[in-house]
Amino acid sequence: MVANEIFTQARHPTYVADINLPLTQSYHPSSFVERGVAIPVTTPALLGARMRPAQRTGTEFIIPNPSGGRGVYILDWGGVRQLCRPTVHDTLLHQRVGRLPNMTPSGVRQIAREIAGEGLAGRDARRAADAAAQADAKRVLLANFLLLMTLVEQVEPTGMVVQEAMKRTPELELRARQAIRQIAPRVSAHPTAIAADLEVLASLFAHGGLDPWGQSPRLIRLVARMRDFRDRLIRDAQQTPDEARGGLAASLVTSIATFIRCAEILIAKAHGRLADVVGLLGAWHATPADIQTTIARPDWLLDGWEQICLLAEDPASVHDSHAVIEEVAQLVPLLPREAMEWLGGGLTPDALEPSQRAMEQAMPRRHGGASFGLVARNEKLRAMGV
């Protein structure tokens, strides 16, 4: 059986006893939108929260059962505030994400970075947000240039290898202009419009973390980090077997493997569109939403894994796999039924089935005096992942 969901036993009933909110016992989203977008919160009690549009209240939160037990809370902002005292960072995040016309992982990431840039997740996060924004701007420029070069080479092959280290030269720019003029009739667009479309497409690939030319696009890097985490779990289980957490570690390993396999398929599909840039431009003109969807799917699929990898890589817990396992267990994203449709034959129905449950001992650290340290820890994670 392929693990899709990690459950945990309630170990701290004294904590949950005073939460008078309805708990959704059986929760399995049918679509990625219904699963919600992972929200990079700093409030300890909200770790692992997702947000999605809601008809009546505008937005709602899906929060793993804080007791560590089965199920999730589905709450509006008022409910969230009954559950805990959200930080200023998270309050602003909720307000601004709620105003997004389309709630997507990319949109949430952008807003979270803006808030970090305002200094509300601490000075480290602010510096990291500034640096990340500059790096992204450069990345989009580079992606635009390299997409153009890919087009040039496809229109007039010369054996040129399109790669990150390429330099802009007058000759290359001339070839680019000629190539765009040449394909304009085939895509039924003016050369100026084609140049603008290439910019947008390059931006979609770059912001989606998928531009294939760079050394380490975000999503490719994320998959590599998930692989590292999986290997570490396997290694640690072999070196220091832990009867109590062994099943949970195995379940995590299986979940990671499933998501990696799905991600590889979706990333290949998105990259496949670049094998024919002229065709891509034509399709973009005809049905831009389809192209956007194809490029965004890996981001939707892996949404939530960034936080898990950050927790696993946190220097404070890197030597304690067992503690990491317990903390990330609740955060493992579900795989909605829509994934079957996205992946075609790449996914069998049992991958959607929930897997085992495990104990959760880390929960008390989220409360009492220790919660202040946890907010600081979560802010450090924001600085690492902004």
Place this chain on the structure above:
Amino acid sequence: MTRQPTRSSDPAIRAISRTLMEAGDERVLQIVRMIDGMADRGLADEMIAPLRPRLARLRPPRPLTLDRLLFTIFDPIIVPVTRWRPGTATLPRTVLRSLAATTRAGLGSAARAIEETVKGHTVNDRDVALEAGGLLWPGAGEIIFAAPAPLEWETTGLNMSFYPPLARVVGALLTEAVTLETMLSGGRDPDPRAISALLERIGLRAPEALPVAMVLLVTRAPSLIASIAQMAAAKLVGSEVTLRPALDQAIETLTAQLEQADAVEERIHSVSLADVGSAVRRVSMLLQQLGDDSAPAPRRERIKAIRRQLDASCRSRFADGLTTDFIAPLRSNLGVAGDDPVERLEDAARGLRALETEARGVGGGETYDKLLRQAAEIVRQTPGADAMGRADKVRLVEILVGPEAALAMLEGVF
């Protein structure tokens, strides 16, 4: 907190010790560095003895030496020889040097290999300590357990008859030190089954070591009292011995330790602001376990008295920390180079909140609320500057008094 400079009978040492007590933190750290670098510390240890609580708070990166590593697990029960009583689950400080000499002699060349492992590291390097401890503790335990009384035992100031039981206790526990340390370093309470197995092994080898083992376990993980109490009636395998007498002795030792003059205050005042919340939580949990409903009435009364001391210590520590670590730097140090001053203020504010949150469970919260509101007001009124922007102030207010006040400040209500 007032302390005697030293109990030494040597007037010169008393005079130096008094001077040290009055010295600033920087000067104290400098002197400790100097003493740590001495080949033969001799009387220097006596001079700095009264500074131990302060050193615990300052946490100087003291070199990790074989001797220091050898007794690291015993830290919570090491007491000045003047406070040591036979039959209590404590270890007089004066025996350490003698037992370390016995260990070195027994280890021979293996001691040098361990010294190489720890060379250049400090006591704060936990991974190195655990690795080197794995090389040192089991062998040292066997050596001390079996060794005859050393010739220099008289330097400990104790009668020779105290050596055999002390050596058996230290030896038996060092043999299990790797297990004990590994169990307690994971940040969560150990599995009761593992605790039971550990106590079984110790009890079968040296029953007199059981109370000490329990004190060491419970000091670091107070909730273990309940687990140990549950297994106290069962007899050890192949023996008529149960854990009950040892547990009673451990509980008495723990209670008496906390009743010592300044003991609670020392635990709360000798840790850094970053760690004081956890320290309060540990003491508070320990008191809860020691004075629960099953405890005899006289002990419950003793625990109530200790709780009052804890409450007073928390309040004074909070007031000290607020003034020294938050308000003073806020008013004067924002322009100082080095670590980010705002991040230091945030750390201090978090430490204060962690202390206050845990301390509320011990006494009331009104004093804390008032002081925190005053501190937030000072932050609000601090002029904006390059060193501290609006977002920094909002964050400090958030840590001190909560997100609602911080949001109001952000939205310009204040």
